[in-house]
Amino acid sequence: MKEFSFIPLGGANSIGESCSLFEVGNARILVDVGLGFQERPFPNNLISRIDKTLNGLGNLDLVLITHAHRDHLGSILKLMANGYKGYIYSSKITRQLAKYVFDDIISDDLPNREIADLYAHYASYMYQQWHSFDLGDRLDIKDITIWPFNAGHIAGSFGYVIEYDSSSIVITGDASLYPNLSSGIMNFPNVENCELLICDGTAVNKMGTDFLSDEAVVDAVEISLDKGEKVIFPCFALGKDVETLLRLEREIIRRKKSFDIFAAQSTFEVASVIGLGRNLSKMKCKVAELKEITSPGIFVGRVPKQFCTPKSTYYDYLDILPSKKSPISHYFSIGTHLNSAQIELLVDFTKPKRTVFVHTPERDINNSLTLSHFNKEKVNGRKNGKREDV
Ligand SMILES: [Zn+2]
Numbered sequence: 001m002k003e004f005s006f007i008p009l010g011g012a013n014s015i016g017e018s019c020s021l022f023e024v025g026n027a028r029i030l031v032d033v034g035l036g037f038q039e040r041p042f043p044n045n046l047i048s049r050i051d052k053t054l055n056g057l058g059n060l061d062l063v064l065i066t067h068a069h070r071d072h073l074g075s076i077l078k079l080m081a082n083g084y085k086g087y088i089y090s091s092k093i094t095r096q097l098a099k100y101v102f103d104d105i106i107s108d109d110l111p112n113r114e115i116a117d118l119y120a121h122y123a124s125y126m127y128q129q130w131h132s133f134d135l136g137d138r139l140d141i142k143d144i145t146i147w148p149f150n151a152g153h154i155a156g157s158f159g160y161v162i163e164y165d166s167s168s169i170v171i172t173g174d175a176s177l178y179p180n181l182s183s184g185i186m187n188f189p190n191v192e193n194c195e196l197l198i199c200d201g202t203a204v205n206k207m208g209t210d211f212l213s214d215e216a217v218v219d220a221v222e223i224s225l226d227k228g229e230k231v232i233f234p235c236f237a238l239g240k241d242v243e244t245l246l247r248l249e250r251e252i253i254r255r256k257k258s259f260d261i262f263a264a265q266s267t268f269e270v271a272s273v274i275g276l277g278r279n280l281s282k283m284k285c286k287v288a289e290l291k292e293i294t295s296p297g298i299f300v301g302r303v304p305k306q307f308c309t310p311k312s313t314y315y316d317y318l319d320i321l322p323s324k325k326s327p328i329s330h331y332f333s334i335g336t337h338l339n340s341a342q343i344e345l346l347v348d349f350t351k352p353k354r355t356v357f358v359h360t361p362e363r364d365i366n367n368s369l370t371l372s373h374f375n376k377e378k379v380n381g382r383k384n385g386k387r388e389d390v
Pocket residue numbers: 067069072153174
């Protein structure tokens with residue numbers, strides 16, 4: 001195996017702004033170009049880090065996107081605006097869901113109308129350059145081959161295998177083995193000679209036992225409704241709203257109940273993009289006029305007036321929900337990241353020479369050294385920008 005480099009450019013030792021550069025043979029591949037949750041596209045230091053490291057964006061061969069969350073793809077627009085003219089690849093669903101992230105960025109996060117118009121123009125160029133591939137497809141570029149596997153994080157989420165000289169690099173992206181109804185579970189990639197596993201480390205120290213069952217959540221919903229309270233399910237991450245609706249629906253049917261459930265219009269659009277619209281249309285479900293809400297959430301009961309006001313109020317409203325008044329958390333616990341036991345299974349299966357956790361606060365990486373089955377040498381966090389030659 002010839003040398004390759006892995007250079008985390010963003011989100012390696014934190015959650016947000018995910019971006020990893022791989023230099024393999026003659027190819028330079030970027031996996032994810034995220035935007036931090038608190039950040040705005042102006043300024044965007046990530047793009048200058050990418051530019052500087054590559055010595056010009058013209059030296060970049062390909063951008064791979066793992067899934068449609070802001071912290072994994074929110075900065076592509078800025079990359080295009082700075083002159084990237086190559087291709088972007090992801091699953092078809094990710095490409096379709098990306099629209100919700102970018103519509104949000106263009107309408108809310110840009111300094112003025114003129115710049116918003118300019119970015120709408122970059123967005124149409126971006127979609128032109130954005131292609132999708134399916135599970136089972138292989139993409140040859142220069143002297144490497146790339147293929148995707150289901151990461152189980154949200155609908156359409158992919159992890160990637162980069163093959164080169166009969167060796168491989170596995171990149172999980174955000175990955176999950178929880179049996180979510182909308183995304184299925186992660187499919188471990190069958191690889192030869194895994195030189196490097198870049199693993200989602202979000203829940204590296206968690207065992208996943210702190211999840212509330214769907215039944216317990218719906219019990220809490222019923223109790224709150226009986227008391228005349230309203231219950232809201234805030235779902236900040238795209239795709240989790242649909243998962244929440246599906247679970248709520250399943251439990252409501254089981255109990256032969258019927259609640260009025262209100263959801264943002266975009267929740268239903270997302271459901272139809274991921275092929276679950278029919279399930280939702282069969283629900284006893286009313287779609288509220290919640291056009292201002294672009295971060296989709298759902299709630300049960302009467303639509304409060306506050307909801308028909310700007311988005312900022314929505315966030316205020318979330319803060320005063322029954323979860324604060326009552327000690328019981330009303331949240332469905334949707335597992336969307338691998339816990340430590342599941343990571344051990346993945347490591348056993350892929351047998352990597354090295355494992356690097358990304359998407360992980362630094363303190364968690366240090367603590368992860370206590371995990372029983374990991375060889376200490378395998379577990380390393382990498383500072384953003386620190387080159388790892390293998
Ligand atoms: Zn994610």
